[in-house]
Amino acid sequence: MSLDVAIVTDMEALDALAPEWHALATACAEPLATPGWTLTMWRMLDRDTQEPRVVTMRDGDRLVGLAPLCFDPAHAHRGGYRLLSGEMPRTTPLALPGRAWEVAGALAGVVRELDPRPAALALESVPAASPWPLALAEQWPSRMRPWLRRYFTMSSPTVALVHDSFDDWLGSKSSNFRSQMRRMRRKFAQAGGSGRFATHETLHDDIAALVRLHAGRWEGRGESSIVAGGAELAEAFEAVGRALLDDGGFRLHVLELDGAPISAQLFAAAGGDVIYFNGGWDERHAQFKPAMLGILDAIEDAFARGERRMDLGPGAQPYKLRFADGTDPLSWWVLIPPGRRMPATLARTLPTTTWRELRTAAKRALPPERVERLRALRDRRR
Amino acid sequence: MAEAALVTDVASLERLAPEWDALAVANGLPQMSPAWVLAWWRHVAPAGAEPRVVTVRDGERLIGLAPFYVESHGGGRLDARLPGIEIAARLAPLAVAGREWDVAASIGGALAHADRRPDALRLEGLPLETQWLTALRDAWPGALRPPVRLTGVDGNPLIAMREPSFDAWFAGRSANFRQQMRRLRRRFEQAGGVSRVATRATLAQDAATLTRLHTMRWDRRGHSNLAELGGCFTAFTIALGEQLLDDGRFALRVLELGGEPIGAQLFVRAGGTTLFVNGGWDERRAELKPSLLSLLDAVEEAFALGAERFDLGVGEQSYKLRFADGSAPLAWGVLMAPGARLPLTAARTLPALANALLRDSARRTLSEHQLDRLRATRDRLRGAR
Numbered sequence: 080m081s082l083d084v085a086i087v088t089d090m091e092a093l094d095a096l097a098p099e100w101h102a103l104a105t106a107c108a109e110p111l112a113t114p115g116w117t118l119t120m121w122r123m124l125d126r127d128t129q130e131p132r133v134v135t136m137r138d139g140d141r142l143v144g145l146a147p148l149c150f151d152p153a154h155a156h157r158g159g160y161r162l163l164s165g166e167m168p169r170t171t172p173l174a175l176p177g178r179a180w181e182v183a184g185a186l187a188g189v190v191r192e193l194d195p196r197p198a199a200l201a202l203e204s205v206p207a208a209s210p211w212p213l214a215l216a217e218q219w220p221s222r223m224r225p226w227l228r229r230y231f232t233m234s235s236p237t238v239a240l241v242h243d244s245f246d247d248w249l250g251s252k253s254s255n256f257r258s259q260m261r262r263m264r265r266k267f268a269q270a271g272g273s274g275r276f277a278t279h280e281t282l283h284d285d286i287a288a289l290v291r292l293h294a295g296r297w298e299g300r301g302e303s304s305i306v307a308g309g310a311e312l313a314e315a316f317e318a319v320g321r322a323l324l325d326d327g328g329f330r331l332h333v334l335e336l337d338g339a340p341i342s343a344q345l346f347a348a349a350g351g352d353v354i355y356f357n358g359g360w361d362e363r364h365a366q367f368k369p370a371m372l373g374i375l376d377a378i379e380d381a382f383a384r385g386e387r388r389m390d391l392g393p394g395a396q397p398y399k400l401r402f403a404d405g406t407d408p409l410s411w412w413v414l415i416p417p418g419r420r421m422p423a424t425l426a427r428t429l430p431t432t433t434w435r436e437l438r439t440a441a442k443r444a445l446p447p448e449r450v451e452r453l454r455a456l457r458d459r460r461r
Numbered sequence: 462m463a464e465a466a467l468v469t470d471v472a473s474l475e476r477l478a479p480e481w482d483a484l485a486v487a488n489g490l491p492q493m494s495p496a497w498v499l500a501w502w503r504h505v506a507p508a509g510a511e512p513r514v515v516t517v518r519d520g521e522r523l524i525g526l527a528p529f530y531v532e533s534h535g536g537g538r539l540d541a542r543l544p545g546i547e548i549a550a551r552l553a554p555l556a557v558a559g560r561e562w563d564v565a566a567s568i569g570g571a572l573a574h575a576d577r578r579p580d581a582l583r584l585e586g587l588p589l590e591t592q593w594l595t596a597l598r599d600a601w602p603g604a605l606r607p608p609v610r611l612t613g614v615d616g617n618p619l620i621a622m623r624e625p626s627f628d629a630w631f632a633g634r635s636a637n638f639r640q641q642m643r644r645l646r647r648r649f650e651q652a653g654g655v656s657r658v659a660t661r662a663t664l665a666q667d668a669a670t671l672t673r674l675h676t677m678r679w680d681r682r683g684h685s686n687l688a689e690l691g692g693c694f695t696a697f698t699i700a701l702g703e704q705l706l707d708d709g710r711f712a713l714r715v716l717e718l719g720g721e722p723i724g725a726q727l728f729v730r731a732g733g734t735t736l737f738v739n740g741g742w743d744e745r746r747a748e749l750k751p752s753l754l755s756l757l758d759a760v761e762e763a764f765a766l767g768a769e770r771f772d773l774g775v776g777e778q779s780y781k782l783r784f785a786d787g788s789a790p791l792a793w794g795v796l797m798a799p800g801a802r803l804p805l806t807a808a809r810t811l812p813a814l815a816n817a818l819l820r821d822s823a824r825r826t827l828s829e830h831q832l833d834r835l836r837a838t839r840d841r842l843r844g845a846r
Contacts, residue, residue, distance in 0.1 A: 406562050
């Protein structure tokens with residue numbers, strides 16, 4: 080089974096590839112790896128800093144694998160590759176089920192043809208169960224094995240939507256959870272609150288509300304990519320929304336009180352998997368627990384659509400853990416091929432990877448209260 | 462909240478069978494089912510092996526089970542292993558989907574605090590598509606993460622069974638494959654051949670046939686675990702069949718010509734997975750290609766039963782690759798428990814790691830032809846032993 084490999088670099092060809100790419104991401108149940116998300120976010124936000132080298136692998140006419148790689152043209156000489164728009168919470172190269180190893184082999188076989196020649200490949204925020212990093216290292220065409228390091232792993236709580244209905248699922252949760260959720264919904268409804276998903280008509284305003292509420296929530300609390308992204312990110316979300324609202328690939332849930340949004344939460348979906356991207360809520364209405372109400376509505380909606388799993392996104396915050404019944408963690412990897420550039424590449428990547436590993440080691444070794452104190456100290460310095 | 466318990470006697474394991482089997486089915490791992498593992502304990506387990514089975518419950522519900530056993534090596538080193546690598550690979554702990562990390566933490570906790578704590582977890586034929594490699598390491602208790610070293614990765618071809626029927630799958634294969642398979646079936650029928658699966662009445666005889674044909678096939682060809690197990694493998698197969706035949710989860714397929722068996726292959730099922738365990742055939746009938754014919758019948762049956770995945774087993778032999786449309790590779794390695802004995806464990810693991818490095822370097826630097834010659838020499842040396 081030898082695969083035909085091609086490297087796609089220009090915008091027109093990428094656009095032409097989008098339908099097949101979308102079908103592949105859907106078959107892999109990877110909502111944020113669809114071109115509607117990846118290509119749009121790249122086009123709107125990262126075009127100057129990421130030059131695409133999208134590698135396609137075909138078995139006959141059929142697209143069986145796709146690796147949306149890119150490099151920073153300002154540092155092309157460094158040969159540092161990563162996944163296109165790899166800042167999103169869950170990104171991955173794609174392969175039809177059962178073909179990841181073979182597709183990774185085909186990708187590894189073509190790396191020498193990439194221009195610039197790769198000196199490092201970062202796979203960030205890929206599922207921890209992904210065979211890609213090891214598959215690439217094992218099949219990398221070099222006399223020496225590449226240096227492969229997993230330097231960070233983060234929990235991503237999940238909800239299995241395996242029950243017959245939302246009511247069955249709710250019935251399976253603890254009585255404490257059920258009564259709290261019912262009480263919260265009742266209280267919110269009695270206060271005149273309502274929940275809805277964004278439509279094409281409301282999209283622009285709803286995204287503005289998302290960005291505003293998220294920024295308000297993060298003020299004085301540290302860094303947030305949505306806050307940093309500002310108006311450009313809002314435009315990118317709107318573009319993704321316009322492309323994916325109709326097929327349910329983009330869902331923005333809004334809670335309103337007296338006609339004003341008090342919470343907005345963004346979800347992506349494909350192939351039966353829904354992922355919670357991010358959100359924000361108005362702290363003046365904390366008594367309604369808007370984040371939880373929004374997720375509850377999104378889970379009910381996912382059941383109605385017959386979806387199989389909701390991924391609550393990276394980070395094991397307590398409100399997510401109230402819903403979760405599992406986890407599908409994400410890992411950060413770097414692969415450095417052997418060669419004369421290896422020492423320089425290692426020198427550049429080691430500070431980042433070592434820092435992350437030290438943090439993880441500290442979390443394991445120190446008591447939780449010391450970890451909290453360190454975190455508070457870091458946030459104050461920031 | 463997950464709670465772990467350690468089971469250290471085989472009798473207690475039997476009581477867990479119904480809920481344990483449900484987990485094996487949900488994970489699509491027939492080789493981790495109680496029928497398989499208990500048959501292994503009765504007929505294959507090495508002398509001195511002691512069960513260290515970790516069960517993990519969330520309230521009453523069994524959410525994970527890792528049927529480890531421990532065995533001592535020289536210098537008092539205690540290794541924990543999953544049972545059955547002599548017979549089939551793809552060995553992994555079982556867990557409810559999404560709970561792998563909870564279960565991994567519980568496994569680590571239970572083994573790290575056991576009376577006789579294992580120095581190392583041997584990872585043998587661990588599926589790379591799962592989270593275990595990462596989860597066992599990251600969720601291990603204590604301030605230090607246990608070092609994990611891989612010693613090898615092997616291909617494991619599979620049929621993804623995406624097509625709605627056997628006919629649709631068959632039509633999607635190459636013209637050459639279709640033509641050859643049709644010709645083989647026709648020729649076998651014309652010669653009066655019969656393909657059947659073992660029943661309770663024929664189980665013992667068919668199991669012995671499987672062992673005999675497998676052993677004949679491997680005679681002077683190198684090393685085969687099953688040939689080495691001999692009668693123990695026959696007894697294992699019978700015990701497995703007695704447990705799984707009535708549920709339609711055990712198929713010992715026999716090809717006969719003139720009443721004489723010329724091929725036998727063993728398949729087991731759990732959930733949507735059919736696993737090809739192993740087989741053997743009579744070389745005097747090589748022109749009929751019994752292994753291809755039997756596999757074809759088994760694939761047809763798997764489609765009829767609504768299977769979602771046909772696992773062709775570890776090893777990328779060319780006859781498997783004729784059928785395969787995917788692969789789910791397996792890893793071999795070791796997880797070394799942190800502690801005072803870690804340096805000793807690491808030192809004892811060094812030869813295996815050096816061997817792995819050597820093999821990897823050979824694979825990367827030598828041509829296919831040179832590798833084949835090396836493999837042939839190795840097999841001859843093993844056969845001579």
